[in-house]
Every structure is written in C-alpha cells, then in structure tokens.
Amino acid sequence: MYTMSREQWWDFASEGTRTGxxxxxxxxxxxxxxxIWFLLNEQDGYDEIIFNTGAETVKGKALRRDPRFSLCVDDDTPPFSYVVFQAEAVLSEDLDESLLWATRLAARYMGEERAEAYGKRxxxxxxxxxxGRITKVLAQGDIAD
Known part of the structure; x- marks a missing residue:
C-alpha cells in the first residue's frame, strides 16, 4: 500500500470512465x-471537481444549503485503490459555462461523437x-498488496 502523490491521484481519478x-x-x-460523472480541473492555482446536477435534486438542494461535499473514486479490482476528496461547491447557472463543461463531461463518459448532444441536454x-474547490485529498494505492 502507498499514499498517492497529486499526479498519481489526478491520473487515477481521471482514468477512463470511473464515476465518483x-x-x-x-x-x-x-x-x-x-x-456522478465528474472532471478534475486546475483553476487559478487550486484543484477542483466539476460536475452537473439538477437544482431540485437531492444533490442540488443539499449543495445549495451546505456547499461541502465528499467524493469517492475507487478501483474495485485487486489490489484496490481509492481517492476521497473533500471540497466546497460553487453553484453556477451560467448556460454558456455549463455547456462547455457538460460537453467535456459527456466526451469523457459517452465519447466524442455523442458529447455535443449530451452537453446540450x-x-x-x-x-x-x-x-467544487478541493480542500483535502486522501489517496491510497494497492491496498491489498
């Protein structure tokens, strides 16, 4: 078992279509x-988690009331690894910004050919x-080794 560096947890969480x-x-x-579908982004010297959610979903209401959240990303195959993020959300309803990120999210999870349609949806x-501005990271690799 080892503690992942920033580069390692960034690559791990961003690999393929792992959900959070x-x-x-x-x-x-x-x-x-x-x-959720999510992306990591570096913004003005800090790291953030980006995703979409409906304003009236349990997630949307909870984040509007209290912006703090945790996100776990794991590999459920041996030797098992995971990253747990703590973050504070800023909610935006800017449709241009939302379209940019929703399309990027869709490209990761649905493929480039379907990204535009899912982004618009x-x-x-x-x-x-x-x-979500990341405030703390716990990242462990190869837990069963």
Whole structure:
C-alpha cells in the first residue's frame, strides 16, 4: 500500500470512465450518496471537481444549503485503490459555462461523437454547474498488496 502523490491521484481519478460517489447531507441530517460523472480541473492555482446536477435534486438542494461535499473514486479490482476528496461547491447557472463543461463531461463518459448532444441536454435551465474547490485529498494505492 502507498499514499498517492497529486499526479498519481489526478491520473487515477481521471482514468477512463470511473464515476465518483458524491456524498452530501440532507436537510434532516441523513447522508446521501449518488454516483456522478465528474472532471478534475486546475483553476487559478487550486484543484477542483466539476460536475452537473439538477437544482431540485437531492444533490442540488443539499449543495445549495451546505456547499461541502465528499467524493469517492475507487478501483474495485485487486489490489484496490481509492481517492476521497473533500471540497466546497460553487453553484453556477451560467448556460454558456455549463455547456462547455457538460460537453467535456459527456466526451469523457459517452465519447466524442455523442458529447455535443449530451452537453446540450445537460446545459439547460434548472441544472447547476458545480465547481467544487478541493480542500483535502486522501489517496491510497494497492491496498491489498
């Protein structure tokens, strides 16, 4: 087992179509976890997690109420590795910015040939672009070695 460097966890989390498991807290204090498509981005000297969610989803409401969230990305095959991010969200309803990122997200998860269609589907009124500034990272590789 080893602790991943920034370069290692960045590459690990960005590999292929790994989804993230987003953890937020409901208004009644209950935990909520949901799988999401995400991208990592470096912005003005800090790292961020970018994804879309509906404003009226459990995720959207939770992030509007409390911008803190965690995101887990893992490899469920031996020898097993994972990254857990803590971050603080900034929510945007800017449709131009949303279209740019929704298209990039779609390219990662659906392929370049379908990216434009999925980007347009997800960059609409009622959808948030979430930019989560990463505040803490726990990243372990080859846990079973």
């Amino acid at each position: 498991k987003l953890a937020t807290v409901r208004a009644n204090g209950a935990p909520h976890v949901a799988p 997800n960059a609409v009124p009622g959808e948030y672009l979430v930019r």
